[in-house]
Amino acid sequence: xxxxxxxxxxxxxxxxxxxxxxxxxxxxxxxxxxxxxxxxxxxxxxxxxxxxxxxxxxxxxxxxxxxxxxxxxxxxxxxxxxxxxxxxxxxxxxxxxxxxxxxxxxxxxxxxxxxxxxxxxxxxxxxxxxxxxxxxxxxxxxxxxxxxxxxxxxxxxxxxxxxxxxxxxxxxxxxxxxxxxxxxxxxxxxxxxxxxxxxxxxxxxxxxxxxxxxxxxxxxxxxxxxxxxxxxxxxxxxxxxxxxxxxxxxxxxxxxxxxxxxxxxxxxxxxxxxxxxxxxxxxxxxxxxxxxxxx
Amino acid sequence: xxxxxxxxxxxxxxxxxxxxxxxxxxxxxxxxxxxxxxxxxxxxxxxxxxxxxxxxxxxxxxxxxxxxx
Amino acid sequence: xxxxxxxxxxxxxxxxxxxxxxxxxxxxxxxxxxxxxxxxxxxxxxxxxxxxxxxxxxxxxxxxxxxxx
Amino acid sequence: xxxxxxxxxxxxxxxxxxxxxxxxxxxxxxxxxxxxxxxxxxxxxxxxxxxxxxxxxxxxxxxxxxxxx
Amino acid sequence: xxxxxxxxxxxxxxxxxxxxxxxxxxxxxxxxxxxxxxxxxxxxxxxxxxxxxxxxxxxxxxxxxxxxx
Amino acid sequence: xxxxxxxxxxxxxxxxxxxxxxxxxxxxxxxxxxxxxxxxxxxxxxxxxxxxxxxxxxxxxxxxxxxxx
Amino acid sequence: xxxxxxxxxxxxxxxxxxxxxxxxxxxxxxxxxxxxxxxxxxxxxxxxxxxxxxxxxxxxxxxxxxxxx
Numbered sequence: 001x002x003x004x005x006x007x008x009x010x011x012x013x014x015x016x017x018x019x020x021x022x023x024x025x026x027x028x029x030x031x032x033x034x035x036x037x038x039x040x041x042x043x044x045x046x047x048x049x050x051x052x053x054x055x056x057x058x059x060x061x062x063x064x065x066x067x068x069x070x071x072x073x074x075x076x077x078x079x080x081x082x083x084x085x086x087x088x089x090x091x092x093x094x095x096x097x098x099x100x101x102x103x104x105x106x107x108x109x110x111x112x113x114x115x116x117x118x119x120x121x122x123x124x125x126x127x128x129x130x131x132x133x134x135x136x137x138x139x140x141x142x143x144x145x146x147x148x149x150x151x152x153x154x155x156x157x158x159x160x161x162x163x164x165x166x167x168x169x170x171x172x173x174x175x176x177x178x179x180x181x182x183x184x185x186x187x188x189x190x191x192x193x194x195x196x197x198x199x200x201x202x203x204x205x206x207x208x209x210x211x212x213x214x215x216x217x218x219x220x221x222x223x224x225x226x227x228x229x230x231x232x233x234x235x236x237x238x239x240x241x242x243x244x245x246x247x248x249x250x251x252x253x254x255x256x257x258x259x260x261x262x263x264x265x266x267x268x269x270x271x272x273x274x275x276x277x278x279x280x281x282x283x284x285x286x287x288x289x290x291x292x293x294x295x
Numbered sequence: 296x297x298x299x300x301x302x303x304x305x306x307x308x309x310x311x312x313x314x315x316x317x318x319x320x321x322x323x324x325x326x327x328x329x330x331x332x333x334x335x336x337x338x339x340x341x342x343x344x345x346x347x348x349x350x351x352x353x354x355x356x357x358x359x360x361x362x363x364x
Numbered sequence: 365x366x367x368x369x370x371x372x373x374x375x376x377x378x379x380x381x382x383x384x385x386x387x388x389x390x391x392x393x394x395x396x397x398x399x400x401x402x403x404x405x406x407x408x409x410x411x412x413x414x415x416x417x418x419x420x421x422x423x424x425x426x427x428x429x430x431x432x433x
Numbered sequence: 434x435x436x437x438x439x440x441x442x443x444x445x446x447x448x449x450x451x452x453x454x455x456x457x458x459x460x461x462x463x464x465x466x467x468x469x470x471x472x473x474x475x476x477x478x479x480x481x482x483x484x485x486x487x488x489x490x491x492x493x494x495x496x497x498x499x500x501x502x
Numbered sequence: 503x504x505x506x507x508x509x510x511x512x513x514x515x516x517x518x519x520x521x522x523x524x525x526x527x528x529x530x531x532x533x534x535x536x537x538x539x540x541x542x543x544x545x546x547x548x549x550x551x552x553x554x555x556x557x558x559x560x561x562x563x564x565x566x567x568x569x570x571x
Numbered sequence: 572x573x574x575x576x577x578x579x580x581x582x583x584x585x586x587x588x589x590x591x592x593x594x595x596x597x598x599x600x601x602x603x604x605x606x607x608x609x610x611x612x613x614x615x616x617x618x619x620x621x622x623x624x625x626x627x628x629x630x631x632x633x634x635x636x637x638x639x640x
Numbered sequence: 641x642x643x644x645x646x647x648x649x650x651x652x653x654x655x656x657x658x659x660x661x662x663x664x665x666x667x668x669x670x671x672x673x674x675x676x677x678x679x680x681x682x683x684x685x686x687x688x689x690x691x692x693x694x695x696x697x698x699x700x701x702x703x704x705x706x707x708x709x
Contacts, residue, residue, distance in 0.1 A: 095452070095472045095475055095476050097472055097476030098476045101479075196469075196472070197468060208477045210477050210481060213437075214481045214486050215486075216437045217437055217440070217478075217486035218487070219490070220437040220441055220490075221441065221487040222559075223434075223510060224441070224503050224506040224510060225560055226557070226558060226559060226560045227506055227510065227555045228503065229560030230555035230560055231550045232546060233505075233506065234611060234612050234616065235503050235505070235615055236617075237503050239612075239624070240623070240624035242575050243575065243579065243625060244627050245560070246575045246576055247579065247624075249572070249694045250576075252693060253648065257688045258368055258684060259684045259685075260367065260407070260677070260684065261641060261643065262408045262410075262412070263641050264641075265408045267417075268365075269368065269371075270417050270418065271365070272300070272303075272368045272372055273372070273417075275349040276299050276300060276372075278349060279299060279303065279343070279345060279348045280299055281348070284339060285335050285339040287332065288332065288338070288340075290296050290297075290299070297373045301369075301393070303365070303369045304366045304370060304389070304395070305393055308393055308394050310393060316393070316394070319393070320373070320389060320392045320393045322392065323388040323389045323391065323392035324373045324385070324389045325377050326373075398683045400676040400679030400683060401679075401680040401683050401684060403676040404676055404681075405680075434514060435511045438507045438514070439507075439531070442507045442511075442527070442533070445503055445507070446504055446531055446533050448532045454531070457530040458530045458531045461527045461531075462508070463512075463515050464511070464515050537607075538610040539611050542610065545608055546608065572648070572652060573648075576646075576652070577645075577649060579645050580665070580666070581670075583645070584669050586670045592669070592670075596668045597649070599667065599669075600646070600650055600661070600664070600668075601653050601655045601661075
């Protein structure tokens, strides 16, 4: 704790000192500490989420000023800028990438209300709305969806983006979304930044593309296989391929050189026959061909 | 088919594919040679690039492997 | 391939595929016949059903050839 | 790709693919190990069926690297 | 395949693929290293352009396909 | 590949694919035999059904690449 | 196919593919060598570029064959 921080803390009321002390202890006890946004999470749900994380991560919500104080005291200034709005501290001994995955997976969809800012583009999907013909088609068109009445119900003809991320939701849009049961928000602990072993990770860093890794694994395995086969270094995995390759090479040579080998004979005969047919195909005069080969 | 095979043998050995040579090969194989077919074949092959035609057959899957085809 | 072609000619004409017949056909085609290859060929073909091998090939659409033709 | 290769060694030997083990292998190979890459790999592979990905490799030629592995 | 993976790690990091380095990497991965396999790998890779061998699909010549000519 | 070819000769003749036999064949071919590679091959082939691998080679679809001609 | 494999070993080691060498290799593998087949093989390979013939066959990614792996 720096001398300056010490002095600041001294001026705090006792309960705040204790709160800051607890936060500092939390920060000290875990390898990774981050900031999570908790905006829009009803307290009941927040409690469930905290319970769900039990064993992997701890979430602690307190006044922002106290969080900032504790972070500064712990030297985690990188995180201070993320303490804004409704946030809490999250602490874990888990891999921060895993933490991020878990938090993302625990998010649930929620309706968006008039006056809220869209966190992402809001799209009315193509398809049958299931709503009977009526004024609703006008409401859909009014918010910019390509809708019309077809086959006795209101259909959306194509995916229609009705609001872009960052724009405010109008009363009309909120009504339509509500009518269609579209829940465009994802509510949950929103990881804003983590410091793990002194390294700061942003959500973009933490959002790993699992498919890309899977494809990397395939690529790595294919390369190892290629090397094993091409360098003729047999392993239990590649021995069958090497055998097949050697066999193929022998056959290839045998067919190319027309080697009189029992195993090759059926293929050599086939080859001769194929050549015969190929040549016959170049001959226009049917008189020159045996009946079997005439068209 | 034997006429065409005879032509293929001659092609492979570099002998000219003419009536005499074809007839000789077929004779040796015990074929009752029809002169008109030999003539027709020689004429038909005149403008054919046999090596090319034959190597195209390389792309045809051969017997065993391709069976079922 | 000339040795194989020769065997196939004999097969078509119904003549026995033996060393003498093969040598005759190849001789007639001007091939400098190697006795050992003729021997090896006869031995290798002993258990081969030529017609079957041929018909399997025929079952495959004559790929390149036909297309190009 | 060295991080991925290291993971695959551990996978073959049945050792756990965790940060310590990966770091040990890479260290031994003289890699200047980046902890965050190790962490990301461990987290990512939690969701990858490695054996399946490996067997898929049998069917596809080795393309370029995709992720930062 | 762990031996091959070990060689690939060394190749990526630019370390020499020799017995000592391979053994170190495999040791670190908890492999019960067989000296002869390490030796064999080093020998097999001696004249191999690894980057090329890695990207060249391990190809099985299609035996059945009638080779050209 | 000479080590693999040697194993395949032994397989065809029904001789056991062991270090001694492989070494003998390779020796006879003038190969400067590396004991470790022989050992590695024997080990790798231990659980491989060679005849199956051989017949799989025959079953490889005839040159997807080459076809189309 | 053992005769062909023997030729491939010799080709790989850079030894001449002649009757003596082939016989030595096959002998070492316990083959009851037939002189005429050896002779025939030497004759068949006389003007053949073995490396080209081996690599010429349409190459198929090892996928199918290697699966199981």
